[in-house]
Amino acid sequence: AQKITQTQPGMFVQEKEAVTLDCTYDTSDQSYGLFWYKQPSSGEMIFLIYQGSYDEQNATEGRYSLNFQKARKSANLVISASQLGDSAMYFCAMRDDTGRRALTFGSGTRLQVQP
Amino acid sequence: EAQVTQNPRYLITVTGKKLTVTCSQNMNHEYMSWYRQDPGLGLRQIYYSMNVEVTDKGDVPEGYKVSRKEKRNFPLILESPSPNQTSLYFCASSPLAGGGKNIQYFGAGTRLSVL
Numbered sequence: 001a002q003k004i005t006q007t008q009p010g011m012f013v014q015e016k017e018a019v020t021l022d023c024t025y026d027t028s029d030q031s032y033g034l035f036w037y038k039q040p041s042s043g044e045m046i047f048l049i050y051q052g053s054y055d056e057q058n059a060t061e062g063r064y065s066l067n068f069q070k071a072r073k074s075a076n077l078v079i080s081a082s083q084l085g086d087s088a089m090y091f092c093a094m095r096d097d098t099g100r101r102a103l104t105f106g107s108g109t110r111l112q113v114q115p
Numbered sequence: 116e117a118q119v120t121q122n123p124r125y126l127i128t129v130t131g132k133k134l135t136v137t138c139s140q141n142m143n144h145e146y147m148s149w150y151r152q153d154p155g156l157g158l159r160q161i162y163y164s165m166n167v168e169v170t171d172k173g174d175v176p177e178g179y180k181v182s183r184k185e186k187r188n189f190p191l192i193l194e195s196p197s198p199n200q201t202s203l204y205f206c207a208s209s210p211l212a213g214g215g216k217n218i219q220y221f222g223a224g225t226r227l228s229v230l
Contacts (some may be wrong), residue, residue: 035218045205045221052216054173091158095219101146101209102173103219 002094003025004106012112013082019107020067021077023092024115029053033095035103036066036068040088048090052077117142118122121206121222128196129230136191136225138206145211148173148219149181151202153187158205164189165211203227 003026013019025034036048050068051059059066067076079086089110093103119140128134140147148163160173164183178200179187180192189208193200193229207219 017148033216037221042223043203043226045207046224047218047220050216050218079138095217098164100171101211101217102163103146103150103158103207105158107157 002029002032002096002104003066004092004094004104006092006106006109008109009107010110010112012114013079015084015113015115016081018078018080019049019082019111021079021090021092021111025075025092025094026072027073027094029096029098031097033097034066034068035093035095036064036075036077037091037093037105038080038086039087039091039108045091049077064081079111084113084115087111087113117220119206120224121204121225123225123228124223127228127230130144130145130197131195134193134196134227135177136193136204136206136227137190138189138222139187140189140206140208140220141187142210142220143186143209144208144220145186146217147206147208149179149189149191150205150207151175151207152205152224153202161191161204181186196227201227201229 034051038046049061065078089108092106149161150158162181164170206222209217209219
């Protein structure tokens with residue numbers, strides 16, 4: 001079974017600073033995908049960034065980057081130059097690449113960006 | 116605009132009154148899935164579909180039905196809703212072919228209250 005652990009229930013960051021949201025995972029699968037999603041207070045689930053288990057380079061998408069350390073089973077999200085609109089819940093998720101292709105989500109981190 | 120559309124966004128109903136939450140995607144995705152999000156339990160998969168007429172159970176299928184008669188639509192049916200089905204529901208879709216990325220894109224969510 002797959003498991004995602006996010007150990008930071010809440011974090012604060014000053015506007016324009018960088019912040020790292022932690023995510024560790026557990027799986028016995030060799031092939032898997034790791035994702036980060038953002039859920040603002042309005043409730044929708046917004047895809048941010050993806051990392052495949054076989055990708056050798058860390059993924060980047062604009063201000064988002066994923067610090068992937070396979071041996072440590074960690075997939076931390078780094079947000080550079082935080083903006084007020086980044087205040088939201090952030091979920092790390094893993095997809096099993098066989099069978100159901102279900103996403104297993106962590107418990108989330110609530111990020112608050114302060115002016 | 117590529118999107119997953121869920122309707123209704125908000126619904127209050129009473130125990131036992133059948134309801135359907137619709138989900139439609141315009142991206143020609145093969146894979147579609149329903150999740151529910153509950154405080155303390157995170158997001159859990161209800162049902163998924165790999166293609167037209169191919170559906171299967173997720174982690175929490177009891178009390179729900181789905182159908183996939185057309186590629187773009189994947190309605191969620193609650194034949195006799197109960198209060199424990201009060202939740203935030205998400206529909207998601209993704210392609211299946213083309214390598215590992217196959218990002219699941221989510222609809223805006225449906226907040227259901229069963230009284």
